[in-house]
Amino acid sequence: MFGTQQRGVNAYAKVGLETGIVSASPHKLIVMLYDGALVAVLSAQMHMKSGNVPEKGKAISRAIQIIDNGLRASLDKEVGGEIAENLDALYEYMGARLLAANLNNDITVLEEVQRLLTDLRETWNAIGSTPAATPGADLKRMPSLASA
Incomplete structure (x- = not known):
């Protein structure tokens, strides 16, 4: 008649995740994708060490899916230019x-993939915590450009 306690915990976690996604900024959503990919890679490591081949495969597939359908899909190569192109190549490399x-x-x-994801996540977090520069602020510090 009643579900297991684990099912209830999973449902609660899913609601929490969905609420977090709906209320997250675009920056936070990317952090969540990095977190999800890292959790999947760590899970794959654990399952690989224990010899659980089916779960290892599922975890690796989940990591690839997050990288391809989340991180790569979120790139705007027109706006992001060379940085977006380089990230796309790095995500493709990680998938391979x-x-x-x-x-x-x-x-x-x-x-190796865990280190790459961790470095990217830390860099992304650093970008998010840095306030955006005021347009023209650098020009004021450069006398030759400010007076021109």
Whole structure:
């Protein structure tokens, strides 16, 4: 008649996640994607170490999906220019590396992708905590340009 306690916990967590997504800024949404990809990679590492092949595969697939359908899909190459192009190439590289890790059962590759995701997440957080520069503020500090 009643569901398991775990089902209730999962439902509660899902509602919390959905509420967080709806109320999150675009910047926070990217952080959440990085977090999700990192959790999936860490889960894959755990399952790889324990020999749980089906769960390892699911976790790696989840990480690839987040990277491809979340992080890569959110790139605007027209506005982002070279940075967006470079990120796209890096995300593509990470996806290929995750596939290789899955096929070869190579935990060092998972650790490599984990480091890349962690570095990108930290950089993204640093960008988000830096206030945007006022347009023209740099010109005021440069006498030759400010007086021109």
